[in-house]
Amino acid sequence: MGPGRVVEKNMTAEMVRDIDSGRRMRGLDRAVEILDYLRKRRRPARPNEIAVDIAAPKSTTYELVDLLVNSGMLEYADKEGRVFLGRKLYFLGLAYQTQFDLTRECKSYLDQLAQATHETSQLCMLDGNKYTVAMMREGVRPFRISSDVGERTPIPWTASGRLLVAHMSDEEILDFIPAQDFILPNKSRLAPEKFLADVAQARAAQFYSFDSVADNFTHCFAAPIHQGGPISVATLCLIAPREDAARNYERYRETLIASARELSDKLGTAPVRISKAGVA
Amino acid sequence: MGPGRVVEKNMTAEMVRDIDSGRRMRGLDRAVEILDYLRKRRRPARPNEIAVDIAAPKSTTYELVDLLVNSGMLEYADKEGRVFLGRKLYFLGLAYQTQFDLTRECKSYLDQLAQATHETSQLCMLDGNKYTVAMMREGVRPFRISSDVGERTPIPWTASGRLLVAHMSDEEILDFIPAQDFILPNKSRLAPEKFLADVAQARAAQFYSFDSVADNFTHCFAAPIHQGGPISVATLCLIAPREDAARNYERYRETLIASARELSDKLGTAPVRISKAGVA
């Protein structure tokens, strides 16, 4: 970081650009912006479209897209020159998982939870300053879940969100969450104080549950997963129809907390990685 | 591409560097190199280690690692400053999948294949100029598979490899595959002419199978998956113990080819994407 210039982690490229406006941008940062943009958009885009939407110079964008295509980070998605995230990202994502115990280990816990409750179970994490579902196991009940795997959602909209920021001070939390993220899906605004109180409660109980604000028929349960330290690296969640949740509240709660604790223990005590077998 | 300088697709950064030696490298390309390096290494590394292993200037490497950590593409993996692939890559990989029909659709086919044969089924693709297992469904038999998901393997070592390059001319193929990749795991060298003959046979039959060169006890079956055009975007494979393969050869072959064809049809006829439901 250059002197006299404070750029914090997890700031969006746009935030950074605002700070030193007019300044040239680094190619690498712009490239990441392009990838993020396509991720959010969830479908291919033309270079020109990208340039306009991320407010980058066209010439730069064309060149970067070209470079990214050449390295496999992007791929042409049709004959009209549209590009989308490339195969290389898929492979890099795979490699991430093999190293990161959490995503490896949790699968069986999600299965177990879904089996025990017949509800949908999820592993949730922060992605920058947003909440995201990293993995999901659908329950038997085929109802529509509010958010898709990988979609970035405002932290205050979610039960997990309260746990995922619980290691921060009130001030840090308000600093961390973009102001507009307190606007709920129904356009009403959640008072930050209320949110902070929720967080305090979640922190004390190491658990949080509420009626989803994303729809009108589900109740969400969340329990934190720790990895050594006090910060929640992720949460395990259950999404249940409200009647079910009410009827089985204690059981769901206990099951979820037990699973989360078990998973945390496993992560904490098994820092050693299994080395992979070579080609026979 | 600048005039008088021919840089082809899928060349490794090292190959490019060899061309214009002494020339400065673009940050973005170096960054991709770092990611690839960590993917290959499969465990965290210090910046210094990275710099040495990819033969990049230390100062540059430190700076790039810093930038990549800031954007979430890398993460610190321990307190000793080691970094590894970051969560963002996982999410970008997820986004890739949601868009790319193949990886979405094939799961059920892998299950079906594994179920019908009790053998291990795989979806294989090219990653640059190497072969890679993109998805795997283990059969009931718990024997050790030669290559892991996401690991890059020389094309000539694999049955799928013969199909994945079948759309190229002989010349293009030899151009595409690094010379040293014809050295088999047992150190013997596969004659390129033999390989080209294999490819021709695979191309004609739209199928290939052989006793694995990666181990001494399996037989690999591969069938191509097409997506509109004539090029094989991927292959479906079966890995079976040799006795099993011999005993069930025709059945396995037919089942595999049928699955691959069905999957190809689905991909070809369903180019329309389902738009995702909004938050309720």
Add this chain to the structure above:
DNA sequence: GGGATTATTCCATTATAGTGGAATAGCTAT
């Protein structure tokens, strides 16, 4: 067809990113 609009490529300029090397900090083993 042609006139307007949008998308892509080309090009000169200059701020700065990538670089080598030197300085400093951290370890390890005596």
Add this chain to the structure above:
DNA sequence: ATAGCTATTCCACTATAATGGAATAATCCC
């Protein structure tokens, strides 16, 4: 401690990457 490593940070220099704007190509709509 101290010497001998290795790892990391700092710094000045310049080749070049990012940029704006102009030129060209493609697409759309009367």
